[in-house]
Amino acid sequence: MSKVLMKGNEAIAEAAIRAGCLNYFAYPITPQSEVAEYLAWRMQEVNGVFLQGESEVAVSYMIFGAAGAGVRVFTTSSSPGISLMSEAISYLCGAQLPAVFVNIMRGGPGLGGILPSQGDYLQATKGIGHGDCRLFVMAPEGVQEAAEMVMRAFPLAEKYRNPVMILGDGLIGQMMEPVEFPDHLKSVPSNKNTWATNGMDHRKSKTRNLVRSLFLDSQILNNNNLILRDKYERMKKEDVCFEAYNTEGDYRILIVAYGTMSRVCKTAIATLKEQGIDVGLIRPQTLFPYPEAAVREAARKESCRHVLCIEMSMGQMVEDVERSVLGARPVKWYGKCGGDVPTPEEIIELVKSTLALHKSY
Amino acid sequence: MQNEVMFAGFGGQGILLSGKILAHAAMEEGFEVAWIPSYGPEMRGGTAYCLVVVSDRPIGSPIIKNPKHLVAMNRPSLEKFAQAIKPGGVVLINSSLITVDTGRQDLDELRVPAGEIATEAGNGKAANIVALAAFVARSKMVSLDALRHSIEVEFAKRPNLIPLNIKALEAGIKAAE
Numbered sequence: 394m395s396k397v398l399m400k401g402n403e404a405i406a407e408a409a410i411r412a413g414c415l416n417y418f419a420y421p422i423t424p425q426s427e428v429a430e431y432l433a434w435r436m437q438e439v440n441g442v443f444l445q446g447e448s449e450v451a452v453s454y455m456i457f458g459a460a461g462a463g464v465r466v467f468t469t470s471s472s473p474g475i476s477l478m479s480e481a482i483s484y485l486c487g488a489q490l491p492a493v494f495v496n497i498m499r500g501g502p503g504l505g506g507i508l509p510s511q512g513d514y515l516q517a518t519k520g521i522g523h524g525d526c527r528l529f530v531m532a533p534e535g536v537q538e539a540a541e542m543v544m545r546a547f548p549l550a551e552k553y554r555n556p557v558m559i560l561g562d563g564l565i566g567q568m569m570e571p572v573e574f575p576d577h578l579k580s581v582p583s584n585k586n587t588w589a590t591n592g593m594d595h596r597k598s599k600t601r602n603l604v605r606s607l608f609l610d611s612q613i614l615n616n617n618n619l620i621l622r623d624k625y626e627r628m629k630k631e632d633v634c635f636e637a638y639n640t641e642g643d644y645r646i647l648i649v650a651y652g653t654m655s656r657v658c659k660t661a662i663a664t665l666k667e668q669g670i671d672v673g674l675i676r677p678q679t680l681f682p683y684p685e686a687a688v689r690e691a692a693r694k695e696s697c698r699h700v701l702c703i704e705m706s707m708g709q710m711v712e713d714v715e716r717s718v719l720g721a722r723p724v725k726w727y728g729k730c731g732g733d734v735p736t737p738e739e740i741i742e743l744v745k746s747t748l749a750l751h752k753s754y
Numbered sequence: 755m756q757n758e759v760m761f762a763g764f765g766g767q768g769i770l771l772s773g774k775i776l777a778h779a780a781m782e783e784g785f786e787v788a789w790i791p792s793y794g795p796e797m798r799g800g801t802a803y804c805l806v807v808v809s810d811r812p813i814g815s816p817i818i819k820n821p822k823h824l825v826a827m828n829r830p831s832l833e834k835f836a837q838a839i840k841p842g843g844v845v846l847i848n849s850s851l852i853t854v855d856t857g858r859q860d861l862d863e864l865r866v867p868a869g870e871i872a873t874e875a876g877n878g879k880a881a882n883i884v885a886l887a888a889f890v891a892r893s894k895m896v897s898l899d900a901l902r903h904s905i906e907v908e909f910a911k912r913p914n915l916i917p918l919n920i921k922a923l924e925a926g927i928k929a930a931e
Binding site: 396398423424507508563564567568569570571653656657659660661663732734736737738 | 774777778781786787788789790791793794795813814815816817819
């Protein structure tokens with residue numbers, strides 16, 4: 394299939410259809426409204442469903458209903474909208490239902506702004522909802538990867554019977570890049586007859602499936618949480634994804650960055666290389682499960698003196714970087730938010746000033 | 755080798771479309787491309803701009819402080835971006851609306867009355883295509899054949915607009931000579 398030029402938001406929309414998801418509920422919000430705009434006509438072409446809810450809260454329970462009935466379903470929103478959905482995300486986790494959420498982040502807190510940001514990292518990876526719930530979180534660095542992650546998200550959500558989130562930022566949503574939708578990422582929904590409320594006649598069964606997150610008996614609730622915990626541990630073993638960039642040789646500085654920020658870092662790293670300064674980069678593609686071992690190993694390389702975590706936030710992923718490095722190397726955070734993306738020039742300056750701290754080596 | 759061009763003007767001048775047509779032409783020629791719009795809070799008639807990056811390698815940062823080239827369709831755009839352009843870059847100035855120049859000696863300035871040329875070609879709204887064609891003819895960011903084809907693809911759903919835009923393209927190329 395040849396490449397087409399698409400906005401990130403449009404590519405996300407098309408990727409969901411290619412992945413066999415024909416149910417989309419949403420409420421518009423900048424900077425991801427093009428997803429709804431695109432699917433408003435495209436879902437008709439494929440006999441799918443697009444329904445604009447009266448609010449994000451309503452949308453999130455349309456997702457719950459559709460997921461409980463065993464069909465592939467997804468929604469897209471941006472930071473404040475995701476906050477409104479967080480109650481239902483917790484319910485989905487508790488009831489073990491698969492669904493895909495896309496968060497094209499904007500600046501916060503509160504109503505914030507509409508420009509790109511990575512301020513929802515902690516929300517997505519650690520605090521998406523009440524109770525002991527976790528999301529599987531992926532972060533693309535461009536339009537092609539956003540499309541591929543959406544296509545992978547549906548089978549992953551079904552594998553774990555847990556919601557999956559794609560965490561992008563406004564730039565990835567708004568930017569146009571060439572994109573193709575690989576056929577090998579198409580998938581068919583996995584067997585849902587053991588849990589979905591899709592009708593006993595339909596699945597020729599005499600047993601009732603019940604979708605719920607209410608467990609008043611302490612033992613039963615504890616058991617449910619143990620099941621969830623096992624799943625989150627399995628995610629860490631089986632589905633961690635990251636990219637290692639310029640880490641083959643020696644480097645004195647290691648950068649950890651994701652999404653748009655990692656692209657900016659790659660440009661800085663290429664320029665520094667021309668000046669004879671090698672810098673390694675670990676780019677987490679899954680934010681939960683986090684590539685702890687990869688970050689730790691890259692930081693502990695003998696040549697490495699300092700780890701930099703660069704984010705479009707006031708310091709969120711840096712907590713995971715510190716947790717991974719475990720004190721083996723100093724970790725420094727650098728970032729901006731509100732829509733100003735740190736430039737390659739700023740990162741080059743940061744690397745050089747950090748290197749100057751280690752002159753004695 | 756990486757090339758960047760900033761298209762800038764006011765909302766309604768077809769700035770984002772010009773950038774998209776160029777990005778599409780470069781993609782068809784096998785380059786890596788990225789098209790980055792300004793999507794901040796804007797008002798009708800306010801500024802509109804987009805950056806097109808064309809490279810023979812995967813594109814890193816989509817944020818570029820000093821683009822190589824500029825297509826300025828109105829005066830505020832020229833004033834906003836002229837000082838940021840890299841030395842040696844092409845700066846296309848829509849002289850139908852801009853009476854000043856960049857004031858720099860290290861740029862390849864090209865003044866084209868895109869509005870008048872487009873009106874002569876049949877419709878003043880095609881000024882963006884005139885400017886785009888003149889810019890490409892001077893900067894050679896993509897081949898003129900690829901640009902022509904990209905215009906045909908862009909207007910495929912409104913084929914009645916193709917002859918006008920091709921006429922605007924040819925007139926733009928001529929203006930750059």
